Every structure is written in structure tokens, then in C-alpha cells.
Amino acid sequence: MKVSGLTFAQLKKWVAVDLGMKPYRAQQLFSWIHLKRVISFHQMTDISLSARNRLDRAGEITALESCDTIAADDGTVKYSFALEDSEVIESVLIPDPPRLTACLSTQAGCRCGCTFCQTGRGGFRRNLRTDEIVAQLYGLQSSSTDRITNVVFMGMGEPMDNFPALRDALSIISDDRGICIGARKITVSTVGIPGGIEKLMQLDSQYGLAVSLHSAVESTRLKLVPVAKALPLRELKRDMKDYISRKGRRITLEYCLIAGINDSLEEASALAEFAGDIECKINLLIYNPVEGAPYRRPDIESVNRFMHYLYPRCQAVMLRRSRGSDIAAACGQLGPAVRND
Numbered sequence: 001m002k003v004s005g006l007t008f009a010q011l012k013k014w015v016a017v018d019l020g021m022k023p024y025r026a027q028q029l030f031s032w033i034h035l036k037r038v039i040s041f042h043q044m045t046d047i048s049l050s051a052r053n054r055l056d057r058a059g060e061i062t063a064l065e066s067c068d069t070i071a072a073d074d075g076t077v078k079y080s081f082a083l084e085d086s087e088v089i090e091s092v093l094i095p096d097p098p099r100l101t102a103c104l105s106t107q108a109g110c111r112c113g114c115t116f117c118q119t120g121r122g123g124f125r126r127n128l129r130t131d132e133i134v135a136q137l138y139g140l141q142s143s144s145t146d147r148i149t150n151v152v153f154m155g156m157g158e159p160m161d162n163f164p165a166l167r168d169a170l171s172i173i174s175d176d177r178g179i180c181i182g183a184r185k186i187t188v189s190t191v192g193i194p195g196g197i198e199k200l201m202q203l204d205s206q207y208g209l210a211v212s213l214h215s216a217v218e219s220t221r222l223k224l225v226p227v228a229k230a231l232p233l234r235e236l237k238r239d240m241k242d243y244i245s246r247k248g249r250r251i252t253l254e255y256c257l258i259a260g261i262n263d264s265l266e267e268a269s270a271l272a273e274f275a276g277d278i279e280c281k282i283n284l285l286i287y288n289p290v291e292g293a294p295y296r297r298p299d300i301e302s303v304n305r306f307m308h309y310l311y312p313r314c315q316a317v318m319l320r321r322s323r324g325s326d327i328a329a330a331c332g333q334l335g336p337a338v339r340n341d
């Protein structure tokens, strides 16, 4: 059993039902794994030796060690982690004092095939398990003396396409018996797949939601995000509005500006209209070139024109610094094909 991927409720059940141990052992185990972050049952000194031996035979704690690290000039660090089947995934640590944000992956590769994204261009290999998602966070935390304050699921993969593992990872990460990163400090990003936002909405906590929109014109969005065919803009907007009203939280629209594709005033106007009646902030990003993709960065004049069109018309618009672009750790750049080793 991959014990570090069990939520507290699952752990309690495993301890009591599968191992026949006293239920309080679950609390001890959870605290050792997720608060003190030990990686061996034998380090759990308040558990008897015979119980530790038993746990060791029945379970495993997943720890990921970075096999490659690249630091960018802005302090962003990209970590590559090799999984037990030799898949390599990437996670990013982004300092932005007082915040320190971990960007985690949920899949090795991605099925969505967004045409501007390195991960999407590399295809899908497999879903990550909960223990592998959580272990990325602990791998990143062990490399920094500062506490990670925020988590974003914006690394490799579409989080909603691996929902059960995401759901359990969210539960573990936000559990106050463990590393305890509050739900409001955790953001799940999605391109919008049918039923995805709805499933996140069913969870009790108020996780942040970011939607990678990239265009409010259906035909442009389809070019960039082929899976958008399954969830047209009208339905995506309905899901977003439901999320906002259910959770009482504003959401984020991510919009990656690409020269000649979605940076025109017509596109800005469509975006303003789409976002006009949604409680949201718009994060504009400037496209980071990806090997083999037929896209270019827009020039600064187009970016300014686009922004200035939006400013008076939308509630909140930010031009986000693209962190780590010189090490291929920025939005849409993660993936083996761009490793700089």
C-alpha cells in the first residue's frame, strides 16, 4: 500500500481494517508522514518496533528525489523527478515573497493536446498516483528552508482528467494534521473538460479555480485547446458561474497572448464580453516559445493595446510575469522535450 497517498480517512480504515491496529495509529502515521515528513516507518519512534516492522511489510512511503534541478535568474527553480517506472515529471518552486508557491504536476504528459503547450505536444503517458503528487510537494519543500505557502496545480497534465488522485492529494495537503496548506491557498487550473469544474465544486473546501481560457472566440479556442470541442464556451461559462456562486470565490481566467492568434482587439472585445458578468480576475501571460510549435510571442505594443482595451471594461486584469521562462519552467513549457540538461 502506498501509505503516503492515503487521506486521513483512508489511512484510518487501512490501519484498523487491513492491519487490525488501534485507530489512534492512523493519527501517529499521518503526522509522521505529512507533518514531520519522514520517509521510513523505522523513523517513527513512538510506534513499537513490532508495529513498525508490520507497517514496513505492508506499506510504502513515496519519496521523490530530484534528478535534475535548474534555477532561473528570477529565483524560480524547476525540479525533475524520476518515478519508479522511469517516467520523469517536473515541478516548479516559485519564490514571490512573502509567498513561496509549488507548482505540481498531476499526469506524466497530457491528453488535452493544447497546441501551444510542450506537455500537450508530447502526448499522454499516465496518470500520477496521489502519493506521487504529494511527494512532489515534499520534494520541493525539502529543498527550501522557507515554508511553501501556496500550491498551484498548473504543472504537467490536466488535473481534472486525474480527478480521484487530485481530490485525495487536495485532502492530504490541506489537512491540518499534516503540511496544512489552506484550501484558499491552493489553486486548481483546468482547460475545462466536461464535468471537471463540477467535481471540484462538490468538494467541501474552497479551493481556488483557474480556467485556462486563451480565447473567448470559439474557433480560436478550438485551435489552441482542441478538447474545448467537448465543452463549448457557453457551457464552460455556466460551470464557472456555478463554481463562483457555490464557493463564494472569484476565479481566475488565464489568457496566454500569442502573436496573430488571440492578441487582436476583436479577441480583447470577445474576452471583455465573456468575462464582463463573471466574478473573475484575468491573468494575461505572454506566450513562451515552445520547440516545434508554430506560434510567436506578441510584441509589447500588441500586449499594451490588448491590456488597455481590457482595463476599463473588466474588474481585474493583470499582466503576469512569466516565471522561469529562461529555464522552460513557465506556463506551457514543462515536459521532457524541453529539458535543458
Ligand code: SF4
Pocket (backbone or CB within 6 Å): 110, 111, 112, 113, 114, 117, 118, 119, 120, 121, 155, 156, 157, 158, 191, 212, 332
Ligand atoms: S496546457 Fe495544460 S491541459 Fe493543455 S496540454 Fe498543456 S498541460 Fe495539458
